[in-house]
Amino acid sequence: MQAQSTEIATQTRAIVEGLKGLEGPLLPILHEIQEEFGYVPQESLPVIADELNLSNAEVHGVVTFYHDYRRQPAGRHVLKLCQAEACQSMGSDAVADRIKRLLGIGFHETTLDGAVTLEPVYCLGLCACAPAAMLDGEVIGSIDENVIDEIVAEVRK
């Protein structure tokens, strides 16, 4: 455990070193850390604060403000279902209900086998082909029952 957190601190420092020259580097740094670890580990925060000459509270405040930054690892797949108005007008509620039932989880939850994390998202800019979703960065539009079955089969693989 101790070794692991030292490892995280070392990698974090390397990431910060690479990006601290940017103007306003904190968000790019946090994005890079999440890219590296899959989430923003608690162990990274004091290192960032130290490197950027910020307080721990400031870094904590930023990490917790933005929806994108995870505090723990996600499942192997991340499925984001758009729940904004345009998707609602095309039945996104029913899509979400069905997917939740098939996966046995709600929003912001991960299946017990760690296969998939389900999240709501408020607009993917796919409003003319609603309802829409994003599976591991791939966009999916005009979701109907067949598409739901394909998505569920994909994350269950």
Next chain:
Amino acid sequence: MTTTIYIPKDAAALALGAEKVATAVTAEIAARGLDAKIVRNGTRGMVWLETLVEVVTSQGRVAYGPVKAADVASLFDAGFLAGGAHRLSLGRVEDLPFFAKQTRLTFERCGVIDPLSLEDYRAHGGLRGLEKAVAITPADIVKTVTDSGLRGRGGAGFPTGIKWKTVHDTVADRKYIVCNADEGDSATFADRMIMEGDPFVLIEGMAIAGIATGATKGFVYIRSEYPHAIVTMTRAVEIARAAGILGTAVMGSPNAFDIEIRSGAGAYVCGEETSLLNSLEGKRGVVRAKPPLPAIEGLFGKPTVINNVISLASVPVIMDKGAEHYRDFGMGRSRGTIPVQLAGNIKHGGLFEVAFGITLGELINDIGGGTASGRPVKAVQVGGPLGAYFPASMFDTPFDYEAFAAKDGLIGHAGITVFDDTADMLKMARFAMEFCAIESCGKCTPCRIGSARGVETLDKVAAGIEPQKNLELVTDLCNTMKFGSLCALGGFTPYPVMSALTHFPEDFAPRPVAEAAE
């Protein structure tokens, strides 16, 4: 002679299977030993026809759509490389009514060219605006933009030229151009479409803004929900830098200007300009009180032009064709064109760029073809989550900033979500409050607390608990939020709530409980 096939790479096309179509077309070309190449263009904006495949023939660009991967072999069998007839034949894109009725100024090249080919960009009129800009004084550039009547397309509708003039007139050692590409409003995708389909036009617009105001650094803050736009813009900036369009000598002139692409982190409120500036600085995306205006004290305390993607992307055509050319379109104080986005439950969804003045009814019924479900339209929300719900009886409202304001609505970023008669307007009003509660930055009380109380109070209405008294409370709360909030999130959430309540009171009436109804 190599035949050129266009297959869009826009996110909406990808969401409808464009990648599989491209793979299938590639395989067929190889299997049949044909002389053809594929160009991945942006989208023409007719999303219901995606994947829209176009072939360059002697008659022009002939389109087929919506194409699925399974249709590809039959397209080749029908000789589509020579424009052969097929059940998916649409004829020339320019002749399709949805396209022919548009006035494409800002989106002239979108879907036409290879987005990352600078050669294509130039061949279709690109860089002419910047060439003219480097040849005149900054004050003359500002004057041209002011004279064009261009107003901020992000939603607020503030005159772009005046914003630029303030930054131009403010003396500082460093100034910034910030492009607000945090397009979070539901029903809007114009920013995404242009960034994916014609990224150089935004770069050109930002460079012109830089030269006009004396700013040397630009940031494009793109929401993280748009990964494809981030990739395209990042690549386009690299290409522009290599070609000398960005860098220490823009187009060989003495002006320096460079651009950095930044990704948001999933906060809707960062679409608010001061919150976006805080986010760029690496802080919580909390709204700043104004004044000071960002034009005087913006990013890192320096004078900053912060404009929406479409505002900046409209500048090159204004510089190229002149202020009058642009100003001659439109009505009243709303000049030029607006890319209307038809979304939600609509038959022909997509982007429709048109001069101001077209009515809501024409857009929904004539252009959009009514609902996708075939049921009657109940309500349309114009301007995203903070826009008002309009009933069909108000479809004579023309698309114009002032006309919408006069009817307690707003154009916003010009997205329209259509709802059919199955929509529950109490639920939509509750969602508006809930969304505000989720996305509030927390700085001001009316927004932070008001939205949470709004959800609770509307829940009481839905449950039939003292509905009259609670609706009065909601109205009072909306009034407080409207006038007491620092920014548009808390300040405009009352628009959807109150418009739903005003125009659809029947949805807020006590309803029979489920048991009683059966």
